[in-house]
Amino acid sequence: MERPIRVLVAKPGLDGHDRGAKVIARALRDAGMEVIYTGLQQTPQMIVEAALQEDVDCIGLSILSGAHMTLLPKITTMLRENDGADILVVAGGIISDEDALTLRNEHGIAGIFGPGSSTHAIIDFIREHVQRSSVEG
Amino acid sequence: MELVAKARAGNRRALARLITLVEAGDAQAQTALAALYPYTGHAHIVGVTGAPGTGKSTLVTQLALHWRSLGRTVAVLAVDPTSPFSGGAILGDRIRMQSLGGDSGCYIRSMASRGSLGGLSRATGDAVKVLDAAGFDIVIVETVGAGQAEVEIAREAHSVVVVEVPGMGDDIQAIKAGILEIADVFVVNKADREGVERTVRQLQMMLHLGSGEHRDGWEPPIVQTVSNTGKNIAEAAAAVERHFEHLKNNNLLELRERERIEREWKMIMRESLLRQLLQRLEPQQYEQLLNQMAERQLDPYAAAKQAIETVLELS
Amino acid sequence: MGNQITTDAGIPVEPIYRDTDRQPEPDAGQFPYTRGIYPTMYRGRLWTMRQYAGFASAHETNERFRYLLGQGQMGLSVAFDLPTQLGLDSDDPRAEGEVGKVGVAIDSIDDMATLFAGIPLDKVSTSMTINAPASVLLLLYELVGAQQGAASKTLTGTIQNDILKEYAARGTYIFPPRPSMRLITDTFAYCAERIPRWNTISISGYHIREAGATAVQELAFTLANGIAYVQAAIDAGLHVDEFGPRLSFFFNAHNNFFEEIAKFRAARRMWATIMRERFGASDERALTLRFHTQTGGSTLTSQQPLNNVVRVTLQALAAVMGGTQSLHTNGFDEALSLPTTEAATLALRTQQVIAYESGVTASADPLGGSYLVESMTDEIEQRALALIRHIDDLGGAVRAVEDGFIQAQIMDTAYEYQNRVESGEQLVIGVNKFVTDDAPVPIFKPNEAVAAEQCAKLAKLRAERDQAAVDAALADLQRAAEGTANVLEPMREALSRRATVGEVCGVLRTMWGEYRPDVAI
Numbered sequence: 001m002e003r004p005i006r007v008l009v010a011k012p013g014l015d016g017h018d019r020g021a022k023v024i025a026r027a028l029r030d031a032g033m034e035v036i037y038t039g040l041q042q043t044p045q046m047i048v049e050a051a052l053q054e055d056v057d058c059i060g061l062s063i064l065s066g067a068h069m070t071l072l073p074k075i076t077t078m079l080r081e082n083d084g085a086d087i088l089v090v091a092g093g094i095i096s097d098e099d100a101l102t103l104r105n106e107h108g109i110a111g112i113f114g115p116g117s118s119t120h121a122i123i124d125f126i127r128e129h130v131q132r133s134s135v136e137g
Numbered sequence: 138m139e140l141v142a143k144a145r146a147g148n149r150r151a152l153a154r155l156i157t158l159v160e161a162g163d164a165q166a167q168t169a170l171a172a173l174y175p176y177t178g179h180a181h182i183v184g185v186t187g188a189p190g191t192g193k194s195t196l197v198t199q200l201a202l203h204w205r206s207l208g209r210t211v212a213v214l215a216v217d218p219t220s221p222f223s224g225g226a227i228l229g230d231r232i233r234m235q236s237l238g239g240d241s242g243c244y245i246r247s248m249a250s251r252g253s254l255g256g257l258s259r260a261t262g263d264a265v266k267v268l269d270a271a272g273f274d275i276v277i278v279e280t281v282g283a284g285q286a287e288v289e290i291a292r293e294a295h296s297v298v299v300v301e302v303p304g305m306g307d308d309i310q311a312i313k314a315g316i317l318e319i320a321d322v323f324v325v326n327k328a329d330r331e332g333v334e335r336t337v338r339q340l341q342m343m344l345h346l347g348s349g350e351h352r353d354g355w356e357p358p359i360v361q362t363v364s365n366t367g368k369n370i371a372e373a374a375a376a377v378e379r380h381f382e383h384l385k386n387n388n389l390l391e392l393r394e395r396e397r398i399e400r401e402w403k404m405i406m407r408e409s410l411l412r413q414l415l416q417r418l419e420p421q422q423y424e425q426l427l428n429q430m431a432e433r434q435l436d437p438y439a440a441a442k443q444a445i446e447t448v449l450e451l452s
Numbered sequence: 453m454g455n456q457i458t459t460d461a462g463i464p465v466e467p468i469y470r471d472t473d474r475q476p477e478p479d480a481g482q483f484p485y486t487r488g489i490y491p492t493m494y495r496g497r498l499w500t501m502r503q504y505a506g507f508a509s510a511h512e513t514n515e516r517f518r519y520l521l522g523q524g525q526m527g528l529s530v531a532f533d534l535p536t537q538l539g540l541d542s543d544d545p546r547a548e549g550e551v552g553k554v555g556v557a558i559d560s561i562d563d564m565a566t567l568f569a570g571i572p573l574d575k576v577s578t579s580m581t582i583n584a585p586a587s588v589l590l591l592l593y594e595l596v597g598a599q600q601g602a603a604s605k606t607l608t609g610t611i612q613n614d615i616l617k618e619y620a621a622r623g624t625y626i627f628p629p630r631p632s633m634r635l636i637t638d639t640f641a642y643c644a645e646r647i648p649r650w651n652t653i654s655i656s657g658y659h660i661r662e663a664g665a666t667a668v669q670e671l672a673f674t675l676a677n678g679i680a681y682v683q684a685a686i687d688a689g690l691h692v693d694e695f696g697p698r699l700s701f702f703f704n705a706h707n708n709f710f711e712e713i714a715k716f717r718a719a720r721r722m723w724a725t726i727m728r729e730r731f732g733a734s735d736e737r738a739l740t741l742r743f744h745t746q747t748g749g750s751t752l753t754s755q756q757p758l759n760n761v762v763r764v765t766l767q768a769l770a771a772v773m774g775g776t777q778s779l780h781t782n783g784f785d786e787a788l789s790l791p792t793t794e795a796a797t798l799a800l801r802t803q804q805v806i807a808y809e810s811g812v813t814a815s816a817d818p819l820g821g822s823y824l825v826e827s828m829t830d831e832i833e834q835r836a837l838a839l840i841r842h843i844d845d846l847g848g849a850v851r852a853v854e855d856g857f858i859q860a861q862i863m864d865t866a867y868e869y870q871n872r873v874e875s876g877e878q879l880v881i882g883v884n885k886f887v888t889d890d891a892p893v894p895i896f897k898p899n900e901a902v903a904a905e906q907c908a909k910l911a912k913l914r915a916e917r918d919q920a921a922v923d924a925a926l927a928d929l930q931r932a933a934e935g936t937a938n939v940l941e942p943m944r945e946a947l948s949r950r951a952t953v954g955e956v957c958g959v960l961r962t963m964w965g966e967y968r969p970d971v972a973i
Binding site for chain 3: 013014015016017018019022023026027039040041043065066067068069070071094096097098114115116118119120
Binding site: 032035038039045049052 | 244247
């Protein structure tokens with residue numbers, strides 16, 4: 001039996017709007033994934049630490065506060081520094097097309113999903129892009 | 138195995154990978170467990186179980202903080218149920234454990250129950266071995282305490298804490314869940330709520346209604362805590378430690394460990410035997426036996442006997 | 453028989469409504485105020501057009517305020533940035549990337565003075581969307597008023613100060629529920645004595661709705677929270693006829709037109725009854741539910757954003773026909789960013805067209821007596837009352853929030869809605885129906901230099917002020933927080949000595965702890 005995909009869902013920054021994050025968490029669960037939900041006000045350090053401890057395949061970040069250009073690159077940088085570059089990182093929230101382009105091309109955020117994105121699109125994207133790295137001993 | 142050496146040296150990424158590996162339970166997992174096993178047997182394994190809404194995760198966090206303040210390293214394994222419909226799970230215990238973040242002496246891992254009863258206690262037991270071998274002084278296994286599967290996991294611990302809260306209907310949740318008898322320590326959490334005396338009284342009554350003889354000559358203490366404020370956490374931790382001392386001083390720890398190992402060994406043999414049996418049984422014969430049972434020509438006992446005899450003759 | 457049609461809250465809608473033997477509702481201005489709280493409603497006075505605004509520094513927001521007042525806006529509404537809303541100074545590590553983003557950054561009395569420079573505080577009414585540290589910002593407002601020479605007794609406005617819905621839906625809480633409730637009742641008591649014309653709380657369904665609740669849940673949870681605040685104030689020794697008139701409400705307006713109007717009517721009737729029957733209020737002003745409305749942010753789409761102008765118009769019309777006392781209309785570009793000046797102006801113009809061209813303001817409760825609207829009002833009331841009874845059974849709104857009941861209810865509805873949109877059962881124009889490629893629209897660009905400016909100002913402030921005086925005042929605050937004395941007096945003293953928002957909240961954080969949610973998904 002294939003092991004389920006493990007996803008960390010977190011809200012970096014200070015905004016408290018977690019409707020999107022919670023809806024996504026449920027949708028991922030209903031798609032057969034194991035979702036580690038860490039909730040509000042997560043610093044980049046907290047997110048990276050949790051992702052590594054939980055050995056997740058993917059990190060899903062939801063941010064509506066406008067702090068994405070500060071916080072998201074920090075998270076991917078810290079992942080790289082801590083041997084976690086193979087973890088797929090996707091983000092959702094109010095992120096302009098211009099910022100999305102920069103985050104994708106320069107900061108390793110693989111997928112960005114704005115308001116109105118369907119959960120199916122997000123699920124398919126994660127399934128297609130996670131690296132099921134074998135564990136080498 | 139390099140991962141084992143790394144994990145024992147404190148590499149958290151390696152530790153996390155090892156748990157993923159043993160959780161999957163394949164051939165690679167067995168190699169890893171073989172390499173780990175000599176280093177196990179040192180941690181104090183504490184089970185914490187209780188119904189949803191009892192504040193378990195906050196209690197676990199406070200216990201962990203308390204033990205950390207005494208310089209002991211703590212790992213937490215938080216087990217939540219897998220959805221029977223999708224096979225997925227939402228694991229949300231970390232939310233309440235945020236004050237444990239950023240501490241290298243502390244490690245939290247969320248685990249989904251994934252499938253069968255036996256499979257769950259095996260995976261949890263193996264994950265505990267990884268954490269034990271990685272050198273944590275205390276390994277806390279937190280479970281929902283709602284069903285038999287969770288009770289099985291809690292039974293694998295040295296000391297079991299059952300968490301209650303006042304005012305969740307008239308019943309003591311532990312009785313409902315059939316977990317009264319596995320408790321070594323009762324914690325009545327949210328003790329600042331009305332009805333706390335009543336809950337404590339009910340627990341005392343239930344304990345004394347029992348056979349009068351307590352397991353291992355240990356009467357489970359009842360501790361009232363408010364985990365949101367940290368009230369009486371030190372007392373709860375002390376009760377857990379006293380229980381562990383009691384086990385050690387009366388040579389019960391060794392006994393329990395032997396029993397646990399025996400149970401595990403038998404379970405592994407049972408699983409392994411079944412797997413081998415099924416592998417060796419011809420698919421046509423398998424189908425045939427199944428059909429005969431479905432058509433009520435053969436009963437399951439006779440079918441089992443036939444299958445086993447066929448395989449044993451072949452081997 | 454055709455397909456069953458329901459409102460957004462799942463209330464079945466009949467193909468036609470007919471006369472029943474139902475007694476007509478009393479006129480507007482008469483108990484239970486279903487038809488409005490004033491006899492002549494908008495003939496006497498229009499609603500207050502109050503656009504929520506605030507971004508970057510106090511100086512830039514001050515300019516936008518003065519622009520909006522010049523365009524005919526009647527009251528101010530301040531949006532604070534997230535660090536301010538969480539009681540953190542701009543130089544706190546947790547504030548990184550957030551300073552001045554979703555609102556204005558206020559760290560001290562200096563920033564507050566800049567924010568209202570040239571705006572006479574005894575002449576405007578000001579609404580502040582601030583909750584966990586509401587008392588701190590209100591005191592800064594009072595202190596700036598004093599600097600301008602405006603007496604506290606003349607100040608009018610509203611602080612949101614509704615912490616229960618922060619736990620339930622909005623997420624900007626600091627302290628645990630119990631000390632938070634004490635801070636709120638301290639604020640009630642302080643205002644009754646010193647700032648009697650101030651609305652001490654705006655009990656908000658807006659964010660509960662945005663988080664996914666239905667109209668019925670929005671109404672039920674908001675009134676249940678209202679009940680909890682009234683009970684807490686009574687338990688703290690205050691009299692319901694004294695603080696009752698200072699309670700105000702804040703609702704959402706979504707697209708389902710008649711359901712929204714019925715919701716506002718049901719809200720007035722329910723609150724008047726609750727205040728009279730349950731709490732024994734007799735002062736008419738304590739019975740009447742006054743409310744602000746904002747159009748639904750979550751109904752805006754980033755696809756075909758100009759469609760949002762139409763949605764906002766429908767929603768604003770529902771609010772007006774439902775008898776709102778003040779209104780914020782969203783900018784059409786707010787699913788993409790904060791509104792540009794053009795979008796914010798168009799939003800205000802939308803209200804002005806309704807007010808001055810549509811004619812809907814001529815009569816109170818223009819849909820009163822409509823078979824459909826009266827029936828829907830009754831139905832919403834019954835469903836909301838049933839939910840309130842359930843919350844009472846759980847031990848009240850504080851306990852229901854602590855136990856995650858309200859959060860779980862909201863989440864269930866949010867998820868069902870999402871699934872209905874994805875299955876196409878719920879149509880959203882431009883998202884799952886009539887989809888086209890979007891032409892880009894201009895986007896508001898925040899000023900990224902604010903954080904550095906705020907940090908520099910803070911460094912200067914800390915160097916200049918009399919530190920010993922600040923420390924002494926903070927120590928007084930700590931003593932008050934430990935005991936039962938009103939904490940607002942020592943808070944005001946500390947703020948007047950230029951203690952920062954973060955320092956004042958820091959003392960309370962140390963004393964009361966920080967809230968960690970018990971989350972149900």
